[in-house]
Amino acid sequence: MNAQEVIELEQSHVLGVYGRAPFVLERGEGSTLYDTEGRAYLDCVAGIAVNALGYNDAGVTQAMEAAAATGMLHVSNLYHTAPHARLAALLCESSFADKVHFCNSGAEANEGAFKFARRYGRAHGGEDKVEILAFTNAFHGRTMGALAATPRPKYQDPFKPLMPGVRFAEFNNLASARAQMDARVCAIIVEPIQGEGGVHVATPEFLTGLRALADEFDALLIYDEVQCGVGRTGSLWAYQGYSNGEQGDSFAPDILTAAKPLAAGLPIGAILMRQRVAATIHKGDHGSTFAGGPLVTSVAHHVVNRIAQPAFLAAVEAKGKLLHDLLEEINSPHIIEIRGKGLMLGVELDIEAAEVVNRGYAEGLILVNAGPHVLRLVPPLVITEAEIHEVVARLTRILHAL
Numbered sequence: 001m002n003a004q005e006v007i008e009l010e011q012s013h014v015l016g017v018y019g020r021a022p023f024v025l026e027r028g029e030g031s032t033l034y035d036t037e038g039r040a041y042l043d044c045v046a047g048i049a050v051n052a053l054g055y056n057d058a059g060v061t062q063a064m065e066a067a068a069a070t071g072m073l074h075v076s077n078l079y080h081t082a083p084h085a086r087l088a089a090l091l092c093e094s095s096f097a098d099k100v101h102f103c104n105s106g107a108e109a110n111e112g113a114f115k116f117a118r119r120y121g122r123a124h125g126g127e128d129k130v131e132i133l134a135f136t137n138a139f140h141g142r143t144m145g146a147l148a149a150t151p152r153p154k155y156q157d158p159f160k161p162l163m164p165g166v167r168f169a170e171f172n173n174l175a176s177a178r179a180q181m182d183a184r185v186c187a188i189i190v191e192p193i194q195g196e197g198g199v200h201v202a203t204p205e206f207l208t209g210l211r212a213l214a215d216e217f218d219a220l221l222i223y224d225e226v227q228c229g230v231g232r233t234g235s236l237w238a239y240q241g242y243s244n245g246e247q248g249d250s251f252a253p254d255i256l257t258a259a260k261p262l263a264a265g266l267p268i269g270a271i272l273m274r275q276r277v278a279a280t281i282h283k284g285d286h287g288s289t290f291a292g293g294p295l296v297t298s299v300a301h302h303v304v305n306r307i308a309q310p311a312f313l314a315a316v317e318a319k320g321k322l323l324h325d326l327l328e329e330i331n332s333p334h335i336i337e338i339r340g341k342g343l344m345l346g347v348e349l350d351i352e353a354a355e356v357v358n359r360g361y362a363e364g365l366i367l368v369n370a371g372p373h374v375l376r377l378v379p380p381l382v383i384t385e386a387e388i389h390e391v392v393a394r395l396t397r398i399l400h401a402l
């Protein structure tokens with residue numbers, strides 16, 4: 001099949017909820033993807049912040065092969081397996097968490113977090129303590145509960161009625177959050193760095209303020225780190241990048257959801273939680289057929305273990321700074337603002353970001369937008385400094401031609 005035939009076959013048979021780029025990808029190596037015509041693309045999307053270790057990573061391949069060699073891809077959560085236990089322990093050791101529950105995606109992680117929060121709320125405040133506070137520009141996923149906390153009319157309106165019991169406040173506005181708080185709120189959910197909503201970084205005062213608000217009202221603080229977690233911002237968990245060590249736990253949540261990069265391309269989600277949350281959840285309360293199987297947890301353990309190394313995280317921070325500095329030097333009148341943290345950067349433009357994304361393909365550059373006017377750069381965390389220079393050179397050519 002040539003590229004045109006693949007594209008026509010997809011268009012005939014695949015539900016049209018995605019607009020796809022006009023080429024067919026065939027293989028990847030490092031931070032480069034190749035299409036069926038042999039064209040190379042520097043990848044600044046990484047499967048939307050998923051392929052943290054890039055393509056054809058030897059360690060990931062080895063972890064997959066070793067897990068596959070057991071012959072046991074899946075066994076159900078009715079049985080113990082070592083990879084499942086080991087990954088849960090590693091996630092707890094590397095964070096605030098005491099317990100972990102696995103699932104299969106970001107939306108599913110947030111659904112689980114909401115269920116656990118409601119369970120906690122009922123146990124602590126009675127039947128009415130079931131409300132969730134979320135924020136403007138948030139993205140928590142496409143399932144009915146996660147969608148209810150994702151305040152974008154285009155995503156929500158065709159699918160109403162949504163899950164009831166969600167209220168909203170303005171992101172980075174603590175007074176707005178306080179105005180929405182009362183004893184009925186069981187959880188506050190926030191992305192420490194908003195992804196889909198346009199790459200907006202929470203201020204330290206906002207996060208510590210939400211921490212204090214949650215404590216004041218006996219509500220849980222949930223961080224959605226589905227996009228910003230697992231090394232993306234230069235610390236293993238984005239919230240850890242806020243703490244200077246002295247402030248202790250003033251940035252730590254009660255629940256943290258992770259997914260996208262956790263197994264470097266295999267589907268997995270995780271809900272990390274404190275003991276006081278876990279204490280309110282009982283046998284039979286929640287579950288999933290596929291979640292936490294031995295193959296995917298083996299790979300995730302390899303991924304988290306590698307990314308958590310201080311040298312790896314320091315390199316992400318340094319490369320993020322390089323990318324940020326080089327973007328600042330582009331000097332295009334179309335650039336309004338550059339923001340973000342680590343290798344999660346957004347470039348706000350005065351033109352449609354889609355225009356830049358489309359022109360990127362001809363330049364051998366894979367980019368994605370985050371909202372209509374923000375270009376989002378979330379390359380593999382293993383991108384090299386030379387590749388970062390090349391990305392910015394290509395982006396500069398595109399912007400100067402517009």
Ligand SMILES: *Cc1c(COP(=O)(O)O)cnc(C)c1O
Binds near residue numbers: 107259
């Ligand atoms: C992508 C994303 C989700 C949804 O994850 P899926 O795996 O697509 O369900 C939730 N929250 C954030 C912050 C995300 O970026």
